[in-house]
Amino acid sequence: MFALLLATLTQSLTLIPLALGINLSYTILRATDMTIDGSFVLGAGVFAQLVTLGFSPYLAFVAALVCGALAGSFTAFLQNGGKVDPLLAGILSSFILYSVNMVVMGRPNINLLTTPTLFSAAFVHSSVWGWLSVALLIAMIVIAFYSVLQSRVGLSLRAFGDNAPLLARQGYPVTRLRVMGFGLNNLLAAASGAITAQIIGYADIGMGVGMTLIGIGAIVLGQHLILPFIHRHYLRAGSELIAAFVGIALYFFILNGLLRLNINPIYLKLLLGVLLALFLRTATQKARLSS
Amino acid sequence: MSLLKFEHVGLQYPTLEKPILQNIHYTVQKGDFVVVLGANGSGKSSLLKLLDGRYKLSEGKIFLNHTDLSTLSLRARSHHIHTLTQNAKDNLFFSLTIFENYQLIRKGQAEEATGSLKEYLSTFNVNLADKLDVLVERLSGGEQQALALALAVLYPPEILLLDEHTSALDPKTAAHLMALTAQIVQERRMTALFTTHNVNHALDYGDRILALKEGRVHACIERSEKKNLSTEQLLAQCY
Numbered sequence: 043m044f045a046l047l048l049a050t051l052t053q054s055l056t057l058i059p060l061a062l063g064i065n066l067s068y069t070i071l072r073a074t075d076m077t078i079d080g081s082f083v084l085g086a087g088v089f090a091q092l093v094t095l096g097f098s099p100y101l102a103f104v105a106a107l108v109c110g111a112l113a114g115s116f117t118a119f120l121q122n123g124g125k126v127d128p129l130l131a132g133i134l135s136s137f138i139l140y141s142v143n144m145v146v147m148g149r150p151n152i153n154l155l156t157t158p159t160l161f162s163a164a165f166v167h168s169s170v171w172g173w174l175s176v177a178l179l180i181a182m183i184v185i186a187f188y189s190v191l192q193s194r195v196g197l198s199l200r201a202f203g204d205n206a207p208l209l210a211r212q213g214y215p216v217t218r219l220r221v222m223g224f225g226l227n228n229l230l231a232a233a234s235g236a237i238t239a240q241i242i243g244y245a246d247i248g249m250g251v252g253m254t255l256i257g258i259g260a261i262v263l264g265q266h267l268i269l270p271f272i273h274r275h276y277l278r279a280g281s282e283l284i285a286a287f288v289g290i291a292l293y294f295f296i297l298n299g300l301l302r303l304n305i306n307p308i309y310l311k312l313l314l315g316v317l318l319a320l321f322l323r324t325a326t327q328k329a330r331l332s333s
Numbered sequence: 334m335s336l337l338k339f340e341h342v343g344l345q346y347p348t349l350e351k352p353i354l355q356n357i358h359y360t361v362q363k364g365d366f367v368v369v370l371g372a373n374g375s376g377k378s379s380l381l382k383l384l385d386g387r388y389k390l391s392e393g394k395i396f397l398n399h400t401d402l403s404t405l406s407l408r409a410r411s412h413h414i415h416t417l418t419q420n421a422k423d424n425l426f427f428s429l430t431i432f433e434n435y436q437l438i439r440k441g442q443a444e445e446a447t448g449s450l451k452e453y454l455s456t457f458n459v460n461l462a463d464k465l466d467v468l469v470e471r472l473s474g475g476e477q478q479a480l481a482l483a484l485a486v487l488y489p490p491e492i493l494l495l496d497e498h499t500s501a502l503d504p505k506t507a508a509h510l511m512a513l514t515a516q517i518v519q520e521r522r523m524t525a526l527f528t529t530h531n532v533n534h535a536l537d538y539g540d541r542i543l544a545l546k547e548g549r550v551h552a553c554i555e556r557s558e559k560k561n562l563s564t565e566q567l568l569a570q571c572y
Binding site for chain 1 (some may be wrong): 385386387407408409410411412416422423424425426427428429433436437438
């Protein structure tokens, strides 16, 4: 059981920024942003390529975040002026990003096992130090994201997701807010990609497949479990973050649990998909009833 | 003093053969409470949407304080014009609290304590002051529209556009909100354009009446003429 919990904790830790990004797009901006599948790989690919070329891991990490934000901004740019539907814009960006990621990486897989990364020195010291340094970076990302959500910009992003035409009539720059929102959620996905590549020791062109779906499933599951107990709306941002943590941890707990039950990996996505569908259906039904 | 001037205004949807508005020529004076009457599809709401920027003119010009309205951005327009529609979802952010809606209206200006909002809302004679932390979607229809009105006039715009904003409410709440609206418009010296099907409201509150029919000006009734009209006569003149 301890091994199961440890595996769950370490796997979900690296995907926390991704879960926060999906929380931003799905819950706050109210859009299903499929760009995330591509920007997750972009973050991993940019980081891996730059450190392999000898750049500082810090610089490589910042570059990965910037590239993720640019990918999100491109998706927002496609949507501006109502020209492309948000879902379609995300699918299109993700499609384009497959080629971009191949160009960035130069090959389908980059090995990082022998390359210095942000955490390699800490992991050489000990595994505990390694995971503590990962947790520290994640904590910094969470605090920064929470501060944005609690700021006036965060409130404007919520208002954008609620009623963008009204926000525009009130004189807010909705085009800029869309770029900001989509840029931020893809920056977070790229951060997760770059961190994951360092933990698993490689960046792979296919590592982002299904990430958006996993994230949405986890968010819905987490919110389903947490939000009914939160009645104070000033606690909303904090409870959304907790819901994202709980959701992603529960997803990996179920995944690892299924693996430990010796379920044939061929059926893994089928089973997880059915479970996510059930969560989504129950959550939608509950939301309908409460409205 | 002329505040708003429509000069041969026309509006055409690309998908429709018939124009929505044709050759509208009308002047609104500062401080007027203009009631716009007309059957469904006569172009009342479209006229207001041209003013707040939701629609773009196909023909003619609209001048606000002698400035061509089409040269103003949505942001610039929002300083002069505010719209309330019958659908409260168009007027407020439903998934945000009352206080958050207030913060958005205040934009970048210094944060005020909730106390000042409570005091402000209590002047509107609606029981909202104790609900600042409540999501707007949980309020009643009457409370939502009263809140929308209160927030709309927090920084009184020059022109308040009222697009049948009481029509989705029960008669008692609608009458209360209508009286409140008229009082606020007068107290804050705003100019209002109010679309409605209720001819009694037109007679009670309107300084002037503009009747539209099939997208054209059908009748313009001035203050002096309105005084002597009965409901039946007004119906006959406007529809």
